Amino acid sequence: MNEQSPYTLADEAATRLAELTGVERHDVALVLGSGWLPAVDALGEATAEIATTDLPGFSAAAVAGHSGKIRSVRAGDRNLLVFLSRTHYYEGRGVPAVVHGVRTAAAAGCRAIVLTNGCGGLKETWSPGTPVLISDHINLTGRSPIEGANFVDLTDLYSSRLRAMCREVESSLDEGVYVQFPGPHYETPAEIGMVRAIGGHLVGMSTTLEAIAAREAGMEVLGISLVTNLAAGLSGQPLNHEEVLEAGRAAATRMGDLLGRIVPRI
Ligand code: 8IG
Helix, strand or coil: CCCCCHHHHHHHHHHHHHHHHCCCCCCEEEECCCCCHHHHHHCCEEEEEEEHHHCCCCCCCCCCCCCCEEEEEEECCEEEEEECCCCCHHHCCCHHHHHHHHHHHHHCCCCEEEEEEEEEECCCCCCCCEEEEEEEEEECCCCCCCCCCCCCCCCCCECHHHHHHHHHHCCCCEEEEEEECCCCCCCCHHHHHHHHHCCCCEEECCCHHHHHHHHHCCCEEEEEEEEEEECCCCCCCCCCHHHHHHHHHHHHHHHHHHHHHHHHHC
16 A cells, blocks of 8 residues: 555545446445355346456455455346455555455445455354354454544444344344454464453454444445354364365355345345
């Protein structure tokens, strides 16, 4: 990122986005995390697909299974802005880079954002492939995306209105507190013990900084985790990135169906 304010840079990215997609305003943004990419086609017809690197302020995606594309999708009377990947904190590009997509979505007109991720679960009943609503978070990065003395309220950060709507659509949806570690290593079993002690149910390496930036920008936030593995030390097996991606692929149809039913009601 350069000397420019991240908010100005997001305005510029939104202007370019409108030019490249031919869509003047977007309504709802979605960020697809690990395991969610195959769900994209259930959202509706893509009217444009661009590379994030064609917009000011974005850099190339770094992790296998994450592709640096943004789609504009027409769904009913809505324009969805779908990020097929995200920049993670562990990439070391800085916090402004992590939340640039969120700020661009806000500048593009989005009033709500759906943040999805793949994560580890602490409840044994959440088998790999279980979607869980994020009810709240604990941000263990020790960082904030907000610049300056802007004391943003995070009460009801993960909209209780949107969570209730999701449970109307799918009554079996459970919810839990998402804990973000910096990564990119997974947790130790002792750290998972700490997560349990502080009230966490889901562990991952994304989402919390984006949710804070979204709230700062005035967007309503829906967070949905796809539990792809039991958290470290709970299964007796080591964690493996390939297996995590495979659990996502196996759950793709169900996640696509879920998003396809939820998004029109946001
Ligand atoms: I997918 O078990 C996925 N991402 N920190 N821990 C953390 N991140 C994850 C995990 C996990 N699974």
